[in-house]
Amino acid sequence: MTSPAESSAPTTTRYPSRPEPGPAPRPRPGRTGVTAPSGPAETGEIEVDAYLADVRPAAPHPYAAERARHTVRDTQQPPWQDHPALGPVKDRLAASVPLVTSEEVRELRGALAAVARGRATVLQAGDCAESLYECTPAHARQRADTLDRLGDHLQRGSGRTVVRIGRMAGQFAKPRSRPTERVGGLELPAFRGHLVNSEAPTEDARRADPYRMLQARLAAATVGGVLREARAARAARPGTAAHTGPWTSHEALVLDYETPLVRTDPSTGGRLLTSTHFPWVGERTRQPGSPNVALLADIDNPVGCKIGPGTTPDEVLQLCQTLDPERTPGRLTLIVRMGRTRISEALPPIVATVRRAGHPVVWLCDPMHGNTTTAGDGRKTRYLADLIAEAAAFRSVLERQGQHPGGVHLEVAAGEVTECVGGPIHSEDQLGHRYTTLCDPRLNPEQAERFLNTWA
Numbered sequence: 001m002t003s004p005a006e007s008s009a010p011t012t013t014r015y016p017s018r019p020e021p022g023p024a025p026r027p028r029p030g031r032t033g034v035t036a037p038s039g040p041a042e043t044g045e046i047e048v049d050a051y052l053a054d055v056r057p058a059a060p061h062p063y064a065a066e067r068a069r070h071t072v073r074d075t076q077q078p079p080w081q082d083h084p085a086l087g088p089v090k091d092r093l094a095a096s097v098p099l100v101t102s103e104e105v106r107e108l109r110g111a112l113a114a115v116a117r118g119r120a121t122v123l124q125a126g127d128c129a130e131s132l133y134e135c136t137p138a139h140a141r142q143r144a145d146t147l148d149r150l151g152d153h154l155q156r157g158s159g160r161t162v163v164r165i166g167r168m169a170g171q172f173a174k175p176r177s178r179p180t181e182r183v184g185g186l187e188l189p190a191f192r193g194h195l196v197n198s199e200a201p202t203e204d205a206r207r208a209d210p211y212r213m214l215q216a217r218l219a220a221a222t223v224g225g226v227l228r229e230a231r232a233a234r235a236a237r238p239g240t241a242a243h244t245g246p247w248t249s250h251e252a253l254v255l256d257y258e259t260p261l262v263r264t265d266p267s268t269g270g271r272l273l274t275s276t277h278f279p280w281v282g283e284r285t286r287q288p289g290s291p292n293v294a295l296l297a298d299i300d301n302p303v304g305c306k307i308g309p310g311t312t313p314d315e316v317l318q319l320c321q322t323l324d325p326e327r328t329p330g331r332l333t334l335i336v337r338m339g340r341t342r343i344s345e346a347l348p349p350i351v352a353t354v355r356r357a358g359h360p361v362v363w364l365c366d367p368m369h370g371n372t373t374t375a376g377d378g379r380k381t382r383y384l385a386d387l388i389a390e391a392a393a394f395r396s397v398l399e400r401q402g403q404h405p406g407g408v409h410l411e412v413a414a415g416e417v418t419e420c421v422g423g424p425i426h427s428e429d430q431l432g433h434r435y436t437t438l439c440d441p442r443l444n445p446e447q448a449e450r451f452l453n454t455w456a
Contacts, residue, residue, distance in 0.1 A: 127168075199438055379431050
C-alpha cells in the first residue's frame with residue numbers, strides 16, 4: 001500500500017490470484033423472506049472459494065449511490081474498491097440465507113422496550129474484535145456461557161431481568177484512527193479486523209481482502225447458531241423468558257458487508273439487517289448524514305449509537321430524530337463512552353436534551369473505550385477502577401434527571417486474560433502473562449464480575 005508520505009503518482013495494486021472454484025450447490029434464491037438459517041450449508045464448514053461458485057446476480061442494494069458519494073472521504077471503509085472479487089463477493093452475500101429472523105428482531109425490540117421503561121437491564125459484552133480462528137462451536141459455547149454467567153450474576157445482584165446481548169457473530173471489523181500503524185520497524189496498513197485483513201505483520205497479510213467477508217459470514221452463521229441453541233435452552237428453564245437472549249450484535253462498520261445483507265420482511269414490508277439482531281454505529285461513523293447512520297435509519301432492527309465526550313447535545317438530538325423519528329421504546333440505544341474524567345461534565349446536557357425531546361432511548365454505559373491508556377511496556381490497557389468510576393458517574397447523571405440507567409456495554413474475554421489492571425491483575429507487570437486481544441484490552445470474567453458487583 002502507498003503511504004501518504006510516498007509519491008502520489010498512480011499505482012496499480014496487484015492482488016494474489018485465487019484458484020478456480022470447484023463445483024458447489026446453487027445459492028439459495030432471493031433477497032426477501034426472512035427465515036431462520038438451517039442445514040449443513042450454514043455450519044461454517046464450506047470452503048470460501050466453493051462458496052463463490054455459481055453466483056446469481058442480485059439487484060443493486062438501496063445504498064449503492066449513497067456509498068459511492070461517501071467513498072472518498074469515508075476513511076473507515078476498506079481500501080478494496082478495485083479488487084476484482086468485490087462484486088462477486090457482494091453478490092454472494094446478497095444471495096445468502098439471513099442470519100437472523102424478523103421474529104427474533106421483534107422479540108429483542110420488545111425486550112429493549114422493557115429496558116427503556118425501566119423494567120429490565122442490558123448486559124452487552126464480548127470480545128473487542130472477534131477472531132475467525134475462535135468461531136468454532138466450542139469457542140462460541142464458551143463465550144455464550146460466559147455471557148450467561150455474567151448475566152445471571154448481574155440479575156442476582158440487581159434483582160432485575162437482564163437482557164443479554166453478545167458482541168458476537170459479527171464483531172469482525174474495527175475502526176482505526178490512522179490508516180497505517182508501526183509494527184516493529186515497519187509501517188504497515190492498520191489491522192482493521194478479520195473481516196478486512198490479518199493481524200500478521202506483513203504487507204501481504206495487511207492487504208484488504210474482500211474474500212474475508214465470506215469467511216466472516218460463515219463464522220457468524222456458526223456462532224449465531226450456537227446462540228440460538230442457548231436461547232432455546234434458556235427459554236426451557238422454569239421462570240426464564242426467551243426474550244432475555246443471548247442475542248447477537250456488532251458495529252455496522254463495513255458497508256460492503258452490511259448492505260448486501262439487508263432484506264425485506266415479507267410480513268411487514270420493512271427493511272431488516274440480517275447480519276445481526278442489534279447493530280450499532282460507532283463514535284467515528286455516527287456523524288449525522290454518514291452512510292452508516294443512513295443504513296441504520298432505514299432498517300427495523302433495534303439500533304445503537306456510541307456517544308463520545310466531544311458529541312454535542314444538538315448532534316445527539318439530530319441522531320435521535322434520524323434513528324428514532326417515531327419515538328418508539330426499544331428502537332434506539334445510546335451507548336455512552338466518555339471516560340471517567342469527562343462524563344460528569346459532558347453527559348448531563350445530552351441527557352437533558354434527549355429527555356426534553358421525548359425520545360425513550362435506552363441509556364447504556366460503555367466504560368471501556370474512554371479509559372484506555374498505554375502501559376509502561378507499550379501495551380494498551382485499562383484500569384478496573386477507572387471503569388467503575390465512569391459507571392458510577394453515568395448512573396449519577398441519569399438518576400439525577402429521573403432517567404433509567406439501562407445497563408452496561410463491556411469488552412470481556414471468555415478466558416483468564418491479563419489485559420486490564422485490577423482485581424486479580426495487581427499491576428502492569430502482569431499484563432504480558434496472557435495478553436491475547438486482537439485489538440483493545442478486555443476484562444477477564446473475574447474482573448467483569450467485580451465490575452458488575454459495583455453496578456448492581
